[in-house]
Amino acid sequence: MSLEIRSTAQECICLAVRQAARHVTQFYDQLLAPSGLRTTQFSLLAKLRRRGPMTINALAAEMVMDRTTLGRNILPLERDGLIRVEAAPSDRRSKQIRVTRRGEKCVDAALKGWTEAQAQFESAFGSGPTSELRALLRAVTTTQFAPEDAPVAHEAESSAKAQGRTVVDVNA
Numbered sequence: 001m002s003l004e005i006r007s008t009a010q011e012c013i014c015l016a017v018r019q020a021a022r023h024v025t026q027f028y029d030q031l032l033a034p035s036g037l038r039t040t041q042f043s044l045l046a047k048l049r050r051r052g053p054m055t056i057n058a059l060a061a062e063m064v065m066d067r068t069t070l071g072r073n074i075l076p077l078e079r080d081g082l083i084r085v086e087a088a089p090s091d092r093r094s095k096q097i098r099v100t101r102r103g104e105k106c107v108d109a110a111l112k113g114w115t116e117a118q119a120q121f122e123s124a125f126g127s128g129p130t131s132e133l134r135a136l137l138r139a140v141t142t143t144q145f146a147p148e149d150a151p152v153a154h155e156a157e158s159s160a161k162a163q164g165r166t167v168v169d170v171n172a
Helices: 013-035 039-051 056-063 067-079 101-125 127-142 153-162
Strands: 003-005 083-087 095-099 166-168
Touching (some): 013 101, 039 095, 039 101, 101 127
């Protein structure tokens, strides 16, 4: 049986992006800790504060999250009274999320840590590269990497296994 390695750890973009994301998230979490918010919670509250009430589907799309992940992330926010989930006025079957006054106060309290994290990041990498990185990452989130009818990963794995090849995913 031959061994097929899709990518090496040194060349894998996905692994590098995930490691960087975890590292940056840990850094931001540390600076946001006094506010009681984690980075994802802050991002959700800040997005809702900027955009106003949003449906769960719209917020998931804006955050580049699936609905299930978003659902797990909003539960503690709702429990703590930072957001309110209610029926959307346009379609009672759809749920809409809005920031409460308590949530807005929490965002205000977290802004000091977020601003400090932003400043430290920019200080470490420079204004130009930071701006370029932000633009590149935004472009990545809007890029379609494969045509709609392309086989998904598990189909490719099944095909490789059917051909007697072992598939190793270095990103797992």
